[in-house]
Structure formats: C-alpha cells, structure tokens
Amino acid sequence: MNIWDILFIIIKFGGALAVFLFAMKMMSEGLQKIAGSRMRSVLSRFTGRPINGILTGLVVTAIIQSSSATTVMVVSFVNAGMLTLRGAIAVIMGANIGTTATAWIITFFGLGGGDGAFSLPMLLGLVSLLFIFSKKDKLQSIGQTIMGLTMLLVGMELLQAAMPNLEEHPGLLQAMASIGGFGFWSMLLFIAIGTLLTCLVQSSSAMMAITLLMCYNGMITRDIAIALVLGQNIGTTITANLAAMVTNAAGKKAARAHLVFNLVGVILTLILLRPMTALVTDIFPTDLPMAITLFHTLFNVGNTLVLMWFIPQIEKLVDWMVHEKKEESEEPFRLTYIEPTLLSTAELNLQSAKKEIEEFSKRVLRMYTFLPSLRTAKNDQEFDDAMQRIAKYEGITDRMEMEISKFLTRVGSGDVSEHASQRISSMLRIIDNLESIGDTVYQIAMTRKNKREEALHFDQGLNDNLKQMTMLVQAALDIMDRNLHDYDNVDLDSAYAAEHAINDFRNKLRTEHLDAIKLGRYDYATGNAYSSLYALYEKLGDFVINVSEAIDSSRKHQDD
Numbered sequence: 001m002n003i004w005d006i007l008f009i010i011i012k013f014g015g016a017l018a019v020f021l022f023a024m025k026m027m028s029e030g031l032q033k034i035a036g037s038r039m040r041s042v043l044s045r046f047t048g049r050p051i052n053g054i055l056t057g058l059v060v061t062a063i064i065q066s067s068s069a070t071t072v073m074v075v076s077f078v079n080a081g082m083l084t085l086r087g088a089i090a091v092i093m094g095a096n097i098g099t100t101a102t103a104w105i106i107t108f109f110g111l112g113g114g115d116g117a118f119s120l121p122m123l124l125g126l127v128s129l130l131f132i133f134s135k136k137d138k139l140q141s142i143g144q145t146i147m148g149l150t151m152l153l154v155g156m157e158l159l160q161a162a163m164p165n166l167e168e169h170p171g172l173l174q175a176m177a178s179i180g181g182f183g184f185w186s187m188l189l190f191i192a193i194g195t196l197l198t199c200l201v202q203s204s205s206a207m208m209a210i211t212l213l214m215c216y217n218g219m220i221t222r223d224i225a226i227a228l229v230l231g232q233n234i235g236t237t238i239t240a241n242l243a244a245m246v247t248n249a250a251g252k253k254a255a256r257a258h259l260v261f262n263l264v265g266v267i268l269t270l271i272l273l274r275p276m277t278a279l280v281t282d283i284f285p286t287d288l289p290m291a292i293t294l295f296h297t298l299f300n301v302g303n304t305l306v307l308m309w310f311i312p313q314i315e316k317l318v319d320w321m322v323h324e325k326k327e328e329s330e331e332p333f334r335l336t337y338i339e340p341t342l343l344s345t346a347e348l349n350l351q352s353a354k355k356e357i358e359e360f361s362k363r364v365l366r367m368y369t370f371l372p373s374l375r376t377a378k379n380d381q382e383f384d385d386a387m388q389r390i391a392k393y394e395g396i397t398d399r400m401e402m403e404i405s406k407f408l409t410r411v412g413s414g415d416v417s418e419h420a421s422q423r424i425s426s427m428l429r430i431i432d433n434l435e436s437i438g439d440t441v442y443q444i445a446m447t448r449k450n451k452r453e454e455a456l457h458f459d460q461g462l463n464d465n466l467k468q469m470t471m472l473v474q475a476a477l478d479i480m481d482r483n484l485h486d487y488d489n490v491d492l493d494s495a496y497a498a499e500h501a502i503n504d505f506r507n508k509l510r511t512e513h514l515d516a517i518k519l520g521r522y523d524y525a526t527g528n529a530y531s532s533l534y535a536l537y538e539k540l541g542d543f544v545i546n547v548s549e550a551i552d553s554s555r556k557h558q559d560d
Helices: 003-045 050-064 067-079 085-098 100-110 115-132 137-162 170-179 184-201 204-216 222-235 237-246 249-271 273-283 288-321 346-368 371-376 380-412 418-453 460-485 492-519 524-559
Strands: none
Touching: 003 137, 003 204, 050 067, 050 085, 050 288, 067 085, 067 204, 067 237, 067 249, 085 100, 085 249, 085 288, 100 137, 100 204, 100 288, 115 137, 137 204, 170 184, 184 204, 184 222, 204 222, 204 288, 222 237, 222 249, 222 273, 222 288, 237 249, 249 273, 249 288, 273 288, 346 380, 346 418, 346 460, 371 380, 371 418, 371 460, 380 418, 418 524, 460 492, 460 524, 492 524
C-alpha cells in the first residue's frame, strides 16, 4: 500500500463519515423539533425521583437519537436552575441507555451490502418527500427526520464501501493483530484510542457505527471492539464538558457527573469483563456486530442499575471537583444563562433566553427598590450612594437588552419554525420594555436629584401620594415578574387591574395637582417636580403592562 492508496482511503472514509454525521444531525434536529417544548417540559418536570430521571433520559434520548443533545440540554437546564444536580445525574444515566437504540438501528438496518439493503433508504427517502414540502412545521420536521434516517443508512453504506479490502491489504489486519497482542495493555490502548477518536468526531454514534462495520468486515477482534466501545463511552462525555465551559458551577457539575459516571462504569466493566464477554459470546457466537451491540447495551444498563444507588455520592464528588467562586459584589454585568455558542435547536436557545429575561426582570425590580432611599436619604452621601447604584443598574439594563437582543437575532437568523420566530418577536418586545422600565426608573431618580439640588420641598401629603404610587407600581412589577416565570399561567387580569389602579390614582393626583396650583398651595417649581414624578410612575406602569401582554403573546405562539 503506497501513500496514494492511503490518501484515497482517508478521503473516501472522511466523506462517508461526513454524510453519516450530517444525517445524525438532521435526524436528531428533526426529532427535537417534533418533540418541541414537550421535550423540555419532560426533562424539567419529571425528574424528581432517580427512577423517573433515568426513564426520562432514556425516553428522550431514544426519541431524539442523540445522547450528546440530551446531556447538553441537561447541562443547560442545570445551568438555568430548571433541574437539580441530582436529577441531572439520573437523566444522564438514562441517556446512556437511550443511546444504545442507535447501535441497534445500525446493527439491524445499516450493516450488509447489496441492492436489498439499499432499497430501504430509497423507500424512506421517497416517503420523506411527502412531508418535507408541507407548509406545516410539524410535517416538515417529520420529513426532516425521515430524510435524516435515509441519509444515515446511506452513510452506513458509504462507510462500508470506504473500508479497505483486507484481501488487497493484508498488512492492515496483521498490524491490528500485532497491536492487540499485549493482553490487558492492548485493552487499555484501544480504550484510549476509542476515547480520542470519539472526542475528535464528537459523536459516539458515529464511532459505534465504525466499530460495528470493522467487526462486520473482520478487521478487528472482539476484544478490540469491546475496548473501543468502552473508550467511546468516555469520549462522548467531552461534548457536555465543552458545553459546560461557559456555564455556571452547577452546569459544570452536571457535565463532570457524566464523566464520573462513564469512567466508573468503564472501571467496573473491566473488573467484570470476562463474564460479560462470555455472556455476549454465548448469545451471539458467530455474529460479532450483534455481540458488540449487546455488550454496549449491557454496559450502559448494568452501570445504571449499579450506580443509581450512589447518586448522592456522585453529587458530593462533583461538588468537590468543581469549586464555586464567589462573585465579586462589584461585578458590573455577566450573562448567566446565555452561552456564546448556540445550542442545537431554537427551542433550547429560547429556553436559555427565557431564563436570562427572568434574570433581567430580577435586576429591574432590584433597581426599582433603590428609589425610596432617595427620598429617605439623611445626607448627601446616602443620596449619592443610592444614585450611583441606580446609575450602575441603568447601565446593566442597557447591556442586558443589547446582549439578549443580539442573541435572539442570531437564533432567528437560523433555521427556525414559524412559532419559534413569533416567540423571538415576543421576547424582543419583552426586553425592550424591560429596558424602558430601567430607563424610567433612572429618570425618576434624576428628577429626585434635580429636586434636591433646587432645594424643593414636598409636604407630607405629596410624599404620601408618591409613596402610594410607588406601592401601586411595585405591585404591578411583582405581577409582571411572576408572569415572566410562568408563561403557562399568565395572569393578565391581575396585570390589567394593577395598571388600572395606577392610571386611576394618577388621574386623581393630576386633578388634585391642578386644583392645588390654582389655589397656590405650592409654587410652580415644586408642582412641576411633583407632577413629573407621578407621571413617570404612570409611564413606568405602561411599560410593565406591555411586558405581560408580550408574555401572553409568546405563550399563545408556544401553544400553536
């Protein structure tokens, strides 16, 4: 075999692998779009008990055909506070079982040659055309899924065709045999090779397919195949750990838990390797691909059955592995849930954006609580400190609006469904109004500052009126914040009632103010400052109700 033969094999194999990986991505994304928000709901709600979490991870991964997508979702949800670390560990265990479905699909439908094997993907490709050109998002997603499965099987055919012929290149088999002749050390070597290749390919399913093809073609022995499978289960954890690099400590812990689970599982399997190998060989003595697929399933199911009883210990271990850094009190701004790289589907990205918007709301509400300290400040220092905090938060709201808007725009520029596009529009409206609330709070603070500098005095009645207005707006903000945390139960009636209360009280104050000006109860400058303040509070209430209306609009799009 010369250099050109090797180069030709690499090109063919690389092209076939690219088709396979693209097919996996297409099928997984199609399935995730079909599942939509239900998948998110299942992951975030049905993970209270370990067995529920395991079953949830198993079902979700079997449905979307990607353990990497499931584990990245888990890391994202833990990062977003939607899932506890203990629940995440259980889901990850289930995801490892769910990913074995891919190996069985490959074994039953992807191995073999000839026209008979190739007729199935042709049939599936024809069926996919019935859905792909539909105007309905769900039908398009079904078509994408079927087309992904079609290309997956085609990719398997191409990978098999790209495998070098051992009769033409007997040196390859001899090289494999020589490397595999060192007993346990060879096992460790191929575990390392399987880990490295899976890290590079970023798909344990693709590496499993390659391993099964090599078994089918007689290129590797049973022991080498088993070692590669064990290495793939370590290498597949790299995806979640890469995703966790930009998450908070909780997200990192979830990713480390995936690594710990698979590493411990490999160690336990090496201890019990002889009986496990004997079992799969007895069941499939002549069918090596089936034996390896069964081993892969036994590995994941067995590890889960053993380690599910040690979830609390795994949790303590990853707590020790990831040290939480105390955030500095003067840290000006940091996005908490949105990551620099987009997740695999718009649904997941929008969930991250939703959690970031909730954080945005929390900051706006905190900014609002600084206003009373301007009125009650006993000296200039206290007043200046409060003004500085409000000014700082005003800058934060500006940046949060800009960063979340940029993120949503990036999500919207990709391949998104109609309802996802509508939700993006609703979210853009929400953050625009949240930023306007921050601006209005700052304007109220500046009005207070000008009043102080001009030495204007409000009597007890005016202060009581403004205090009452402050409380009415606070009630509206609290309702808005609750709505932001639960899109499924938007309380528009309470939101409108709060806004009407603000408007009615503003009208009352305006009438009283006009009468007071006519009667000369206070001078024009004092009256102007007073009227500016209650008008700004009423304006703030308008932005608050706009947020709740946008939330309701987003919920309706989600239900469509």
